[in-house]
Amino acid sequence: MDILKEDLKRQIIEQLNLEDITPEDISDDNLLFNEEGLNLDSIDALELIVLLEKYHGIQVTNPDEGKVAFRSINSMAEYIRKRKS
Amino acid sequence: MRDMDKNTYYIIAASTISHQDTFGKTGFSDSMSPVVSPALITPDYKAFIDAGLLRRMSKILRMAVACAKDCLAQAGLDQPDAIITGTGLGCLQDTDKFLNTSLTVEGLLPPTAFIQSTHNTMAGQISLSLGNHGYNMTHTQNTLSFEHAMVDALLLLDEGEQHILVGAADEHIEILSEITTHLGYKPGFPLTSGASFFIISKEKRHDTVARIADCEPVAFAQDPVAKLTRFLDTNSLEISDLNRVVYAVPGNANAGKYKTIWREAGLDPEKCINYLSLSGVYPTASAFALNYAVDLISQDRSLKNILIFNALRKENLGLTLVQSVEA
Numbered sequence: 001m002d003i004l005k006e007d008l009k010r011q012i013i014e015q016l017n018l019e020d021i022t023p024e025d026i027s028d029d030n031l032l033f034n035e036e037g038l039n040l041d042s043i044d045a046l047e048l049i050v051l052l053e054k055y056h057g058i059q060v061t062n063p064d065e066g067k068v069a070f071r072s073i074n075s076m077a078e079y080i081r082k083r084k085s
Numbered sequence: 086m087r088d089m090d091k092n093t094y095y096i097i098a099a100s101t102i103s104h105q106d107t108f109g110k111t112g113f114s115d116s117m118s119p120v121v122s123p124a125l126i127t128p129d130y131k132a133f134i135d136a137g138l139l140r141r142m143s144k145i146l147r148m149a150v151a152c153a154k155d156c157l158a159q160a161g162l163d164q165p166d167a168i169i170t171g172t173g174l175g176c177l178q179d180t181d182k183f184l185n186t187s188l189t190v191e192g193l194l195p196p197t198a199f200i201q202s203t204h205n206t207m208a209g210q211i212s213l214s215l216g217n218h219g220y221n222m223t224h225t226q227n228t229l230s231f232e233h234a235m236v237d238a239l240l241l242l243d244e245g246e247q248h249i250l251v252g253a254a255d256e257h258i259e260i261l262s263e264i265t266t267h268l269g270y271k272p273g274f275p276l277t278s279g280a281s282f283f284i285i286s287k288e289k290r291h292d293t294v295a296r297i298a299d300c301e302p303v304a305f306a307q308d309p310v311a312k313l314t315r316f317l318d319t320n321s322l323e324i325s326d327l328n329r330v331v332y333a334v335p336g337n338a339n340a341g342k343y344k345t346i347w348r349e350a351g352l353d354p355e356k357c358i359n360y361l362s363l364s365g366v367y368p369t370a371s372a373f374a375l376n377y378a379v380d381l382i383s384q385d386r387s388l389k390n391i392l393i394f395n396a397l398r399k400e401n402l403g404l405t406l407v408q409s410v411e412a
Contacts, residue, residue: 047197
C-alpha cells in the first residue's frame, strides 16, 4: 500500500466534502475531473491547490503543472514526490 | 407607491423548514409545540439537490434550495419570474469557517467557504439549481429582511410579473450564543435557524387559501401601536377585526405590554400567539409566521384577517396582513 496515495484520498474527501465517497471508491488512476472519475470542477481545482500547500507544503504557482498533477491520485503523488525530491 | 386595491397577491405555495413538522405538510399548525430541541426537522436534501452541489452547501443553503424547489413543485412551475430572498445574518456557517481558517492557516485559504459566505449566495444557489435567469435579489435589513423582500416581490407583481419566489432564511452558529450572552440579550426563546419560501402570484389557483393584503416594514418605529393603527386603517380595519395576531416580541416585559394591547382591543388572548415560542429566534422568523398564518387559514377558512406583528427588534416593526381567499 502506498501511504502517500491513501493519505491523498482521505485529504481529498475531507477538503472537498465528498460525503458519500470512501478512499476505497477512488482508484489510483481514476481521472479526478472526468465524469467517470470524481467529476470535480474548477472550484475543486482551487481546493486541491490549497490541499497541496496545507498538507504537503507545496505551492502550485505554474497553472500548467496543476493540469498535469491533478489528473489522478497517481499523478498527484508523483508530483508531490518530484517537488519534494 | 403600491396600489393595494389594484392588485391581489395570492400565496400559491409555501414551504418551511423549522423545528416544527412543517416541510411538505399542511395542517401543521394544529400540532405545534414550543421549541425545546436544538434540532430542526429537515427533509432528505438529496431528493431536492444534486449531490455535486449538496456537498458544498451549508445548512442555510440546503434549507433555502429545498424550500424553493418544494414551492415550485407545489405551484407546478418550472421557473419563477424572480427570486427574492431576505436574510438577517446571511451565510454564517461559511463566514465562520472562512474566518477561522484565515486565523489558523498560513498561506492559501480554501475558496469555497469564502465564495459562499456572502448574503446573496442563497438566492444565487437557488438560481443555479433552477437555471433561472430572472431578477435575483437579496435583502438584508436585520429583522425586517423578509418584509423588505416581500415588498420587492409585490412591487414586481405590480409591474407585470406573474409568479415570484420570495423567502427568507437564517442559520444559527455557536458563536451567536456567545455573542448574545456577552451583549446581555435575552430574547426568552432559543436562538435557532429556519427557512420559509413562498410563491406569490397574481393568479389564484383552485386550492389558494390566502393572500397578502399588505406588508409594511417600519424602521425606527417610535410608536408601534400608532403605526399598527394607521396600517390597519389603510386596510379599512381595526384591531378588533383581526381574527388572529401572530407576533414576535422578545422578553416577558414587552410581551406583557402587547398582550394588554390585544386584550384591550377586544381580542381573545388565546388568539394572539407569540410565534417565537414556535419558531425560535432568528432575524427572519416572520417568514415562518407567514407560513403559519397560511396554514391556520387552510385549517379554518373563517379566519379572514391575520396580522403578523414583527417586533423582534425594538427599533424595527414589520406589519403583514394576511387574508383568507374566498373559495
